Amino acid sequence: MRDFSSDHSWLSLNTATVRKQGDLLQIIDACARHGIRAIDPWRDQVAAVGLDRAVRAVRDAGLELSGYCRGGMFTSDASRRGEVRDDNRRCVDEAKALGAPCVVLVVGGLPQYSRPGSEASKDIVAARGQIEEALADMLDYAKQAELPLAIEPLHPAYAADRACVNTTKQALDICDRLDPARSGMLGVALDVYHIWWDPELMDQIARAGKDRLLAFHVCDWLVPTRDILNDRGMMGDGVIDIKSARAAVEAQGFAGYSEIEIFSNDWWGRPMDEVLRTCIERHKTVV
Structure with a gap:
């Protein structure tokens, strides 16, 4: 496993x-100040400043x-599926430009929550089928752009x-069905917040192998968790054995970034520089 203790280059x-x-x-400027060399931006943040401006800033x-x-x-x-298709194709184009x-990919749940205004349904089996069908279409488009897609399994x-x-x-079952040749165009983004509890995790990481391990995200699970969405912990403040998860993905050949993703009302209330300094220190000592 790589040694992160001496710097934060990963x-x-x-x-x-x-x-x-x-x-x-402003986030890009702060990362430059702190010697952080990689980011994962969100589409709404890119849209707020404009894609061309975001590309130049990066x-x-x-x-x-x-x-x-x-x-x-x-x-x-059914009435909105063309809209969903077009939106995801734009996402591929934006990612390519950046x-x-x-x-x-956060694949969606029941229609009324994934796309507000859609007809309400309780049929989660149908939702999963629709996800796979739409993902197959997006994969065809992504292949033309040579832009891999990473399915992120989320906590139940x-x-x-x-x-x-x-x-x-x-997630890997979907990869097997849609990309049986393991082309490298479809894989998983593993966020420890969502997967740490899974008794099959280590076996499934081994099953994924290097070609399907496309991203690795870190934060921590607090006890108690006050808000399932916006109370993630800074690494080291919770119960997740982050180093074991990283050791497992790196044993398969993953050599990319450990991406810090923390949705937290607590940390959002602190100065940006304080948050980034803490991320760097925990990356060296906990991740």
Whole structure:
């Protein structure tokens, strides 16, 4: 396993971690100040400053990307499926322009939550089928752009509203069906917040192998967790054995960034520089 204790060259900042403290341009400037060399921006943050401006800012700061958040939210009623398709194709185009190595996919839950205004449904089996069908279409488009797609399994608490793909096994089963040749164009983004509890995790990481391990995200699970969405912990403040998870993905050959992604009302209330200094210190000591 790589030694992160002496520097933070393999730290990437998911820009949601400090989204309340500044816009994307301010976050990029802060990363440059702190010697953080990679980011994973969110589409709404890019849209707020404009894609062309975001591309220039990333380039001028000498930053790399560890991913692009997020595509997906595939489930909707029939009248909106063309809209969903077009939106995901735009996501691929944006990621390509920014130089992202992959698009991170949060696949969606029940239609009324994934795409508000859609007809309500409780049929999670149908939702999963629709996700796979829409993902196959997006994969065809992504292949033309040579832009890999990374399915992110989310904790089961998010099955209704954000993602009804909830385990690494589920995500890899989809990869097997849609990309049996293991082309490198479809894989997984593994966030320890969502997968740490899974008794099959280590076996599934081994099953994924290097070609399907496209991104690795870190934060921590607090006890108690006051808000399932916006109370993630800074690494080291919770119960996740982050180093064991990183050792497992690196044993398969993953050599990319450890991306810090923290949705936290607590950390959003602190100055950006304080958050980034803490991320760097925990990256060296905990991750």
